[in-house]
Amino acid sequence: MGSPRIIMKLIVAGIHDEPGDVRVIELKHQRKPLLPTFEPGSHVDVHLPDGKVRQYSLCGDPEDLSRYTIAVKRESSGRGGSAWIYDQVTPGAELPVSAPRNHFPLKESGGPVLLLAGGIGITPILAMARVLCRQGKPFELHYFARSRSLAPLLRTLEESIGAKSLRLHFDDQVDTLQDIEGLLSTRPSGAQLYYCGPLGFMAAVARVSEHWPDGTVHFEAFQPPVQDDTAPEPFTIVLRNGTVVPVPADRSALSAIRAAGVLLMASCENGVCGTCECGYLEGQPIHRDAVLSNDARSHRFIPCVSRATGVLKLDL
Ligand code: FES
Structure with a gap:
């Protein structure tokens, strides 16, 4: 997996518009004919001039490394990053882009693969479908819009x-x-489910696929699920060396840990990219991310958004 520390200066080689306020951007390296390899489901971090970092799935063909293709949906009610890219980026512009990373990999499996995409959630799913198609594996892609x-x-x-x-x-x-209910109410034998889309779509698929066994459902979200509106409580982090780090109600665990001198990488700071993921050894986390699987939640923690009750001992 690539590191978000590796930043390439890529050139916008082509732009075209797609329905739904989506702009497809092709990125190439000015000198190198080939970019680093990527697997379907991978994303890159795009660094914006104001310091913001946004993640975009690579939706091009993983076999074509002459370019990366991303699709940017203009969200006027979003956090501003996508609107800036949509409005300001023109052919020939230079964009700092990380090496690809993958938190949404296709697992090796002999059974059928069910791919569900809602709207712009088609981006990682498209790369998966290209690869499954080429490999001749059994799959169905259900596209909702x-x-x-x-x-x-x-x-x-x-x-x-x-x-x-x-x-x-x-x-x-x-x-x-x-x-969605008709598709997921019964799990075909050996099936694996992958899905990506906007909040309402994610919530619907998560609800209907609840009965699928652990390890058979995989997803990528653009934002964490809507949280209950309970006010965040202060809690305490203990590091492996015994350092005690208080986390006030108005501060994230990530920011408190960093203030205590621990170098922890982060990117989205919104619980969706997994860059800040770390382990925990004891305690009761309140998971608020959209990255970790249910299995991973028993021992992993996303400090940019998640919290805890009482004392949480981190593996840091
Ligand atoms: S920085 Fe992206 S999940 Fe924490």
Whole structure:
């Protein structure tokens, strides 16, 4: 997996627009003909001039390393990063981009693969479908969008994987929630589920797939699920060397740990990229991230958003 510390200065080699306020950006290296390899599900960090860092899935073909392709949806109510890229980035511009990292890998499995994408969540799923298609593995990709005219990358998808494995679900034609329930209420033998999309879609798929066994459901979120509105409580972190780090209610664990002198890398600071992940040894975390699997939650912690009750001993 690449390190977010490795920053490449890539040049915007092409831009085109897709439905749903989405702009597809192709990035190349000015001198090197090939970029670092990536697996389907990988993302890169894009560093913006104001210091913000945003993560974008690589939606191009992992076999074509002459370029990276990202798709940026303009979110006017977002945190500003995507709107800046959408509005300001032009062909020829230079963008600092990290090496690819993958928190959403395709697992080796003999069973069928079910890929579910909602809107712009098609980006990591498209790269997965390309690879599964090439490998001749059994899979179905279910693409959910408000309508055909608002579905980004649909033509690319149809050209890349063909109609055989692709199922479309548009809100203006069918009851998409009912479709999700129909798809996931029974798990085909040996099946693995991968999904990505906006908050409501993520919540619906998570709810309907609750009965799938641990280790068979994989997802990537753009933002953490909506939290209860309980006010954050102060808690205490203890480091491996015994240092006690108080975390006040108005401060993140990440910021408190860093203030105590621990060098901990971070990127999104929003609980979605996994860069700040660390282990915990004792205590009761309150997980608020959108990265860790249920299995991982028994021993891993995301300090940029998660908290704890009482004392949490970290493996740091
Ligand atoms: S910095 Fe991205 S999950 Fe913490």
